[in-house]
Amino acid sequence: MLSVPCRGVIRRQRIVVEEIFLVPQVFNSSLGSIQANPKAVADLxxxxxxxxxxxxxxxxxxxxxxxxxxxxxxxxxKADQALQKEGVQLLYHNHNCELQHINDSQTAYDLIIENTDPAYVNFEFDSYWIANGGDPIQSLQVSGQYMDKAFR
Structure with missing residues (x-):
């Protein structure tokens, strides 16, 4: 996974990637960067x-x-709609902070899954964080249909 680097770091990062024959599968960015310039994130x-x-x-x-x-x-x-116009898919990577309960029956993760469109947003399921703060089997049963791109 590569992160959106500062401009001065891009050249060095690319050299390292090429020197060790790294083939990135995904690129890490922030929601703010995507909102500000989805084309630049997609192009990178x-x-x-x-x-x-x-x-x-x-x-x-x-x-x-x-x-x-x-x-x-x-x-x-909205961010993924913008990225898809550029030929790129958005995935959301969970941590345990999304497992906070919003109400008696739902966590923040439940709400994110229920209110994102699987035609746009996909998920990278990090089982470590789910096991750390919740039930990975239950989470997979609920969110598995949204994870056709990546599983960790």
Whole structure:
């Protein structure tokens, strides 16, 4: 997995990738970068030979707020629509922070899955974090249909 680097790092990163014959399968970015310039993110991912961009759980994000989580799901849908216009797919990588309960029966992860369009947003299931904060079998049963691109 490669991350969207600062401009000065791009050249060095590409040299290292080529020197060790690394073939990236996915490219790591942030939601903010995708929202600001989806074409640039897509072009950078494609320049490394991948058509998948992953974003991870949001830093300093309130996963206990239903309104915020639903807004995140809307943003993920829009971000992937923008990336797909450039021939790139969005995947969301979970951590245990998404396993906070919003109510008695749903976690933030449940809401993200239920409110993202599988035609656009896909998931990279990180079983370590799910096992750390939840039930991986139950999570797979609920979210498995959304994970046709990547599984970890």
């Amino acid at each position: 991912a494609k320049s490394y030979g991948t058509d998948m961009v992953i974003i991870t759980g949001m830093y300093r994000f309130d996963y206990s707020s239903e309104e915020d989580v639903l807004n995140l799901a809307r943003k993920l849908n």
